[in-house]
Amino acid sequence: MPVRFYNTLTRAVEDFTPLQEGTVTMYTCGPTVYNFLHIGNLRTFLFEDLLHRWLRYRGYHVRQIMNLTDIDDKTIRDSRANGIPLAEFTRIYKDAFFEDLKTLNFTPAEVFPSATDHIPEMIGIIEKLMEKGYAYATDDGVYFKIAAFDGYGKLAHLDKDALRAGASGRVANDEYEKETVSDFALWKKWSPADGDVKWQSPWGEGRPGWHIECSAMSMKYLGETLDIHSGGIDNMFPHHENEIAQSEAATGKQFVRYWLHSAHLIVEGEKMAKSKGNFFTLRDLLTKGYSARSIRYLLYTTHYRKPLNFTFDGIKGAEAALKRIDDFLFTLGNIKTVGAAGEGMLKTLAEQRDKFEAALDDDLNIAEGMGALFELIRTVNDGMERVTKEFAERVIEFFSGIESVLGFLNLGAKDELTDEEHAMISERTEAKKGKDFARADELRKLLLERGIEVRDTPDGPVWKRG
């Protein structure tokens, strides 16, 4: 079975085949760099990370581009509020963004282009749109004329004639000079609120509209037609709809073949909002003592098209679940029994691996995939006394393989003990032999204080660092 994805464009699950055999071009909307990443951002970015990793696992060469929006209303507003030049201000959050990606063990994109480095490319597209009659200039900027683009609304399934300004009640009483309220800005002429943020253009000094950056950067790095474009569901309209309009109007070609959108995250059943006090950045959670891998696990294990309810009970559960996997791999790593792997065990391994892969192929159903993993764990644990070193290695090899998809396993090399610690373990074993359990328990406690947990097994004591 091929990999299948739910395509927002067609509202159906479709078989995935890239335009160019073996290579996938993928553009993912990145962060606006005016704050640290919050768990909502992470939900979307982790879905995209899973997408990237699964395509790789399936043998594709993935060319992912993730942009950084470093010029928009919010970055200008906050840089001015802080009295820092825009580039200096966004630098802070760009650096933080890359640190956070590293913390969460993201597979990096091929390029992370910044909007401000691509102003000429954006101007180029706008000029083309002007030439073709899809855009017009006014006193305050250049706008895309949606009436001129037939397919407008095909992604969001909105009727362009029915779009009303201010329907959401969020639009201030701006004096628009646009021909139609839903026409969107390609270029914004400089206004005093922009401070010293401005670029030269054929339409005077100003700055690009928000949507044009993604068209310019995706086409520059990946070509005029992309295999996959993804982002949060909230960006479907107007952002992605506008990207389609301006890109396809400019090139005359299909812009994106598969659109994938992730649902939002809520916190303890409620919308996450600063005003509700339930707004958390990654850094907030790390400060509270939660591990990056448990955050990754938790945000990874709900299907991406379903709203994810982030709870603190959930993150504690994630830590416990990870410990179960850790202990399983730890136990396997200490198996010494010699002999061939049993038929039944090999069959279970093959079955659960197939189930895991089939689940991920089916529109990235990771929840079902994890179910297969835990079934494998339970079955192997159940027959652990019959597990041989050879079979244990096979299982560990399987987990090492899927770690390229999961990114939250603990397969690290063993820490070594000091001579003193080795001596303590030996002394405890001797004490046990002599039935001096008081001394044995004392030594176990002393080792635990050093972060070393000793477990007795039929093969003798094993130890792990906590």
Place this chain on the structure above:
RNA sequence: GGGGAUGUAGCCAAGUGGUAAGGCCGGGGCCUGCAAAGCCUUCACCGAGGGUUCGAUUCCCUCCAUCCCCUCCA
């Protein structure tokens, strides 16, 4: 007001027209000198009300709740 989703055990979360995976927590038991790890066992009338059907959690309708979008929020 319009459009789009979601609602499964204390919590998280798959799934199916024939009586519901998995993880966490809790109860009971086994194993252990004691632990740890592990195993076994227990824990759900699938938001509410109708309808279609031999049979619905799964399809249809209504309602309720929550979330997303309707010009710049992942």
